[in-house]
Each structure stands twice: as C-alpha cells, then as structure tokens.
Amino acid sequence: MNKAKNQVGLIFFPAFDWAITPDHPERQERLLYTRDQIQEEGLFDHPSIVEYRPIVATDEQISRTHICVPNLDRHVTESHRIAAGGTILAADLVVDGKVDRAFALLRPPGHHANRVIHGSRGFCTVNNEAIMVDHLRHRLGPDLKVAIVDTDAHHGDGTQDIFYNDPGVLHISLHQDGRTLYPGTGFISERGGPAAFGQTVNIPLPPETGDEGMLMVMERVVLPILQEWQPDFVVNAAGQDNHYSDPLTNMNFSAQGYAQLTEMLAPDIVVLEGGYSIESALPYINVGLLLALAGLDYSKVREPNWRPDTVRQSSALTAEVARICDLVLAQWKTRQEEDLERVFGQGDFFERRRDIYYDTDNIYENQQEYIRLCRDCPGWRVIYTASSHFRDPVAAISVPWKVCPKCLEEARTHYAAEEENTNFAQAIWQQPISRS
Amino acid sequence: MQKQLGVTIGEILVLKADGGTMTLADSQDRPIETILSGPAASIMGVRALAECQEENFVIVDIGGTTTDLAVVVEGQVLFERSGATILGYKTLVPALLTRSIGLGGDSALHFCTEEQKVIIGPQRAGLPVCRGGARLTPTDAAVALGLATIGDKTRALAQWQRWAKELGLAWQELAKLVLEAFTRQLTEAVENLYGELENVPLYTISEVLNPPQIRPQAVVGLGAPAGVFVPRLAENLHLPYEIVPFSAGANAIGAGAAQPTIGVTLHADTELGTVTIPEMGYQGTLERPLFFTQEKARDLATTKTQEHAQAQGYDATAQVYVVEEEHFNMVRGFRTVGQTFTVRTQLRPQVRKIGGGQSNEQG
Ligand SMILES: [Zn+2]
Numbered sequence A: 001m002n003k004a005k006n007q008v009g010l011i012f013f014p015a016f017d018w019a020i021t022p023d024h025p026e027r028q029e030r031l032l033y034t035r036d037q038i039q040e041e042g043l044f045d046h047p048s049i050v051e052y053r054p055i056v057a058t059d060e061q062i063s064r065t066h067i068c069v070p071n072l073d074r075h076v077t078e079s080h081r082i083a084a085g086g087t088i089l090a091a092d093l094v095v096d097g098k099v100d101r102a103f104a105l106l107r108p109p110g111h112h113a114n115r116v117i118h119g120s121r122g123f124c125t126v127n128n129e130a131i132m133v134d135h136l137r138h139r140l141g142p143d144l145k146v147a148i149v150d151t152d153a154h155h156g157d158g159t160q161d162i163f164y165n166d167p168g169v170l171h172i173s174l175h176q177d178g179r180t181l182y183p184g185t186g187f188i189s190e191r192g193g194p195a196a197f198g199q200t201v202n203i204p205l206p207p208e209t210g211d212e213g214m215l216m217v218m219e220r221v222v223l224p225i226l227q228e229w230q231p232d233f234v235v236n237a238a239g240q241d242n243h244y245s246d247p248l249t250n251m252n253f254s255a256q257g258y259a260q261l262t263e264m265l266a267p268d269i270v271v272l273e274g275g276y277s278i279e280s281a282l283p284y285i286n287v288g289l290l291l292a293l294a295g296l297d298y299s300k301v302r303e304p305n306w307r308p309d310t311v312r313q314s315s316a317l318t319a320e321v322a323r324i325c326d327l328v329l330a331q332w333k334t335r336q337e338e339d340l341e342r343v344f345g346q347g348d349f350f351e352r353r354r355d356i357y358y359d360t361d362n363i364y365e366n367q368q369e370y371i372r373l374c375r376d377c378p379g380w381r382v383i384y385t386a387s388s389h390f391r392d393p394v395a396a397i398s399v400p401w402k403v404c405p406k407c408l409e410e411a412r413t414h415y416a417a418e419e420e421n422t423n424f425a426q427a428i429w430q431q432p433i434s435r436s
Numbered sequence B: 001m002q003k004q005l006g007v008t009i010g011e012i013l014v015l016k017a018d019g020g021t022m023t024l025a026d027s028q029d030r031p032i033e034t035i036l037s038g039p040a041a042s043i044m045g046v047r048a049l050a051e052c053q054e055e056n057f058v059i060v061d062i063g064g065t066t067t068d069l070a071v072v073v074e075g076q077v078l079f080e081r082s083g084a085t086i087l088g089y090k091t092l093v094p095a096l097l098t099r100s101i102g103l104g105g106d107s108a109l110h111f112c113t114e115e116q117k118v119i120i121g122p123q124r125a126g127l128p129v130c131r132g133g134a135r136l137t138p139t140d141a142a143v144a145l146g147l148a149t150i151g152d153k154t155r156a157l158a159q160w161q162r163w164a165k166e167l168g169l170a171w172q173e174l175a176k177l178v179l180e181a182f183t184r185q186l187t188e189a190v191e192n193l194y195g196e197l198e199n200v201p202l203y204t205i206s207e208v209l210n211p212p213q214i215r216p217q218a219v220v221g222l223g224a225p226a227g228v229f230v231p232r233l234a235e236n237l238h239l240p241y242e243i244v245p246f247s248a249g250a251n252a253i254g255a256g257a258a259q260p261t262i263g264v265t266l267h268a269d270t271e272l273g274t275v276t277i278p279e280m281g282y283q284g285t286l287e288r289p290l291f292f293t294q295e296k297a298r299d300l301a302t303t304k305t306q307e308h309a310q311a312q313g314y315d316a317t318a319q320v321y322v323v324e325e326e327h328f329n330m331v332r333g334f335r336t337v338g339q340t341f342t343v344r345t346q347l348r349p350q351v352r353k354i355g356g357g358q359s360n361e362q363g
C-alpha cells in the first residue's frame, strides 16, 4: 500500500435525505457517485484517510457569524446545522492534531450566504466556512490569521460579505467573471472595507479558462500572496463547478487540474462548495483532491471522457489570464499605499447601501450598513435591513473581534437606543467572544 | 467410514462467519463463506446458552491467548459493515463483528517499575505455572488468590513469592495488581470498541440526529477464565453480568446449535426494466418499472429467498431479513433517468436454545 505523507480526516456527509426540491441541482444524489468512486478506489480503506461522523452546529456557533431575520430557526434546518457542524469538526480535527488535514465533503454548501440571512441564496443558507473560521477564533483567540481561498466557479460573495472588514481574514476568490455568471460580483475593484483593505482579493477569470489558466493564477497570484500574508490556517472553499462538464458554468477545469491546485495550495481544511456535474466530475475531482491532500500519487486520476483538447485554452485566453494576474498582484502590492480617506470618505462612519437578491427563495433585501471608522479596532457596525419576505425593518448591531473599549461602549449605547426605537421590529446584538 | 463408526451421518453442515450454516454442497459453490467460523461459533454458543434478556449486551469470550468481543444491539448480533476483513483486506463475506485483543489467561506479564503497575500481553507466556509452565500468567494469579482451582497451586505460589520478593512487594499485592491490570485492559478494549462503533459514519440527517443506541445493558461472558474476570469487568462498567454454562465448550455447542441459512442478492434496474438474482440464476423483467420502489424490491427479495430456501431444502418458514440494501438514482444532467435497487436478504441465522447460566441478577 502507498505510504501517505499526511493523515487526512474526511467528514463525508451526503445528506441522503435532504434536497431543496426534488429536481433541484443541489440534491440528495449530488455525492452518491462520489461515494461510490471513493469506495471503489479503496480510499475509505486507506490507512491515511479516516472518516468521521459530523457534529451538529449549535445556535451559538451559527449566531457568532450570522444575523438571522427574524430568527435563526426560521431558516436553519438540521441539514444546515450538520453541514456547518461537519465543517467545524474538520477544523477541530486539525487543531487537536488528530489529522494533518481535513476535508469536509458535505452538503448543502454555504459560500453565498451573507452575514444577514433572510433566506437562501445560490443554494446556500448558512456559510459553513465562515462559521468554522469564527469557531477557530473562539477556540484559539482573535489574533488568529485565516486565509480562505475560494475556488468555486461562482464568486464567494457571501464569505466576502462576512469578512470584508475583518483584518483577521484574507479572502481570495477565483471564479468565472461576474459579467457572465451568478452572482454577478467579484470584480478586481472589490478589495475589502476600511479595516481590511486589500484583504479581499478577487480574480475574475474569462469563460473557458482551463487548468493552465487556473494553475497560472495559483502560481503567480495566490501562492505569493499567501507567502507574504503568512496565515495560521489555509482554508479551501472547494467548489467543483469549474469542471468542463458542469452544467451551470462555462469553465474548463479537469480533475487533474483540481488535484494539482490542491497540492500547490496545501490547505489545512477543505470545504466542498458547489459542483453539479454529479456523475462526470465530482467523483473524479474528489478522488484526486483526497489523494493530493494525503500526499499520494494522483497522476492517474482521469475522467473517462477526458481528451487532451477538452481543457486546452487558446493563447489569447492565456494572455488575458496573465494580464488579470498582473493587475491583481499589482493591487495587492500597493494595498497599504492607498489613501483610505479617498476610498471610504472622511467622517465617523463608512456607509454601504445594497439591494440583495435571494435567488433560491426569490426574496429582495434592502440593507444599509454603517461601519464606525476607528483607529483602534475594525469598528462596530449597525445594519438596517428589511426584505420582501420580512418587511418590518430590523436593526442589528455587530461588534468585531478585538473591539476597542470605546467602540464597545458606543455600540452598547446605540443598541439600547435601537431597542427603544419603534421604527424597528427588533434590535439584534452580535458579539463574538473568544474562549482563550 | 460411516460403517466403521457404526453411526449414520445424516447431513453435514458447515458453519459460516455470519453464524448460519450451509450444506456441504453449498460450501463447494461458496467456499469463501467457510472463513472465520471460529468467532461465529462462540457467539452462536452464547445465543444458545445465555439467558440474558437485555436488548443490548456485549459478549466477552476470554481464551488463553486472546479475548474476543462481540456486540448485540436490539437482540441481534452486529455484522461487519463491509464483511469480514482478512489481513487488512475487506472480503464482503457476511461476518459477525468481532474484535480480538491480546489478553487471555495465558498472557505474559510485565511489571512497570515507574508506575508500579502490571501490563498484560499481548504475547502469550505459554502454559501457566500452575500447569507446569515457566512464566506466571493471569491464570496463576487467580489460582494463587483462591479464585480458581486449576493445576498445582503450590507451584504457582512459590513462583509468585519469588517474583514479589525481587520487586519488593507482598505476593498477594502483586497478584492483585495482575487482576486489576486484566480488568483495566479489558474495560478499555470494550470502551474502545463502543467508541469505534459510535463513530461509524452516518449519511442521513435522521441518523445523525438520532444515532442508534448501542451501549450495552449487560455483559455476557464465556471461556475458561470468564468466571474470574467478567464480574470485575461488569463492575467497572456498572452493568449486570452473566456467565454462560459449559463456558469452556460453548464454542462447540454454538457450532452444533447453529441453524442453516441461505440468502439471495436481488438487483433491479428500472431504466433497463430488469431483475436479476445471481444465486438462483434468475433473470426477470419489471412489469411496471416506473412504479418499482424500495419496498417492492424488499418484498420481491424476501419471496425469492423463501423460494430459494425451499428449493434447496432449507427451513423456508424461518424469518427472512434484509442484510443490506441500496437504492440509487441514476442521474444524467439534472434528470433522474432510472433507479437501481440492490437488496440482499437471508434467512436469519438461528440457534437452538440450550439453557441458561449463572448471573448476578436475582430471579
Ligand atoms: Zn458555485
């Protein structure tokens, strides 16, 4: 038997008894073929791959990250709690030294779920990896630095929303250009909030980008940025809908490409996101990914219908990807030289107004957010939100990890005032607290 | 041969790893099913002899070299999920779940000076001193302390005194440390086994929210040293216990009491509209493939098992149960184009009930 370099914990949870609707692409069978492939390749029997049973995430763990309108139970079902719990377990297994790396191969996915939840967006209700990152900080302290590399074909807009003003998190998303695919965001100009400017890194790729382009981005942009930022943990939000056979996207990645990406990135924790080519892509990508995580030979993993020209990209496309790489890297290098007052304006608060569409549930949300511009901490924020589904406006006050005493005091005063304010159906208080 | 012995041999049955038996003729068709019948015999012995009425209990078979553990949940002995494992290879041969640990009446003893404790096994010391061996064993501890009468007690005592003197302990103290170590290691093994079973992956929400309750409500022991060690184990686990009678020969009784069993594997494919049962050489068509369900697959497999059992001369009235089943939607694009069903059913392995044993429960 091949000797593996790494012990890999696998939290495989296909949720065989859950789907949004019977014909929905995010459905029971999504991971069935994957399980058969992993089983047939003997990976469940390999001594370096150990399977674990997921745990159920608590209200406390979910509320550390999310603000649910009107309440948590209205949106969060058992399936979401188990997907989030399984992701938390993946992190715990690594932290406790039980395994070297962990793969939360589970559904439903989470990277389109924002901080505020009125319903489901892009098949996501709660953000599994964001809940996990906040759990890690709860366990290990707020100084922890976590990098999330989102390789799903869709922009990881929910994760970006949650961490865009969070100096403890570096969020890198490579995805099909938002002008050609849901959710229509993730442009190079989206770079993060005043307290974490430059730590939101978007790499929009042209449709038809193949393995060559993706690996170029890894080599020229992602790895140098990680090398410089020196995170304590690297998380891969491993969407698999970049595959050439995926029915929802126009990208051209293959299982070999994914496996090479995994080897290069060497993530501590991998969390499945999208990927809807359940018979032609997921089984092969996941086998390659598991082998690469364990440090085993993956060179023989090939889709049965793969041909060399399937994933070949034109030289014009390669030149375009190279141009994007240069742009993103140049922006990263100059992030600290930017005049933040010019970007975010002067004054006490930075304001953000947004209309958010929940495609899965057909809900429109209107949101206004004010973030306190503070020299000593990322600043407290207040979010006013209402939606076509929950029309009564809600005021949510959220304080960041490592809040300064002055901001905490201000936030409390403001919360007390909003509680009295009859314009709002309720006032919600969110404050993450570290155990250590 | 029959004539020489002066007896008539009716039918020769071969014990299988799942505790059932098959005819000699069947064993020629499926010779692999004869593996691992030893542990199965002990478990069937317990089922024939034990009086334990609990739904869940743990079976502890203490031998000379090893102790074998097996688990009963809701009155049924647990099976290995992917069949018997031989030298690390999964065989898919249906087998009762057993875990073997290197701890027995003849195990070697080591004294750990720093911690002032004894570690037992996993190697075998050979025959106990009381039975003419050279090295002390857990059996010698039981004999010296008057908990068992086996062989020459004086011989064992002399050796305990010699060893205790070397270590600067009273011999009684040393022998008690051995009993404690045995009980401690046995308790750990039982805990580990249940820990492992409780970590078996579950793939549905309903299972994760309501994981099966498997923890034992009693300990059932067998094997020569069981009388000494099982009560101590049960005390550690805060459980009642029972020791089956004819403990040392329960294994052979189990093999004798096991009843024949036979099964079939049904494959149905609604896209092709076919049903096949390899064991029967059966190939049929589904009349209304769109309306075929898991329930119907199970019913069909059950009927076919009874038919097959009858044709092969088995007791077709025995209960048929589902060994494993799987239901698969075949998806192309986003459309379910068909379903496949696999159901493996079998006559439930039975034993003839023989009698009860001693226990610490009244009544
Ligand atoms: Zn996606």
Ligand SMILES: [Zn+2]
Residues within 6 Å of the ligand: A374, A375, A376, A377, A378, A379, A380, A403, A404, A405, A406, A407, A408
């Ligand atoms: Zn502050």
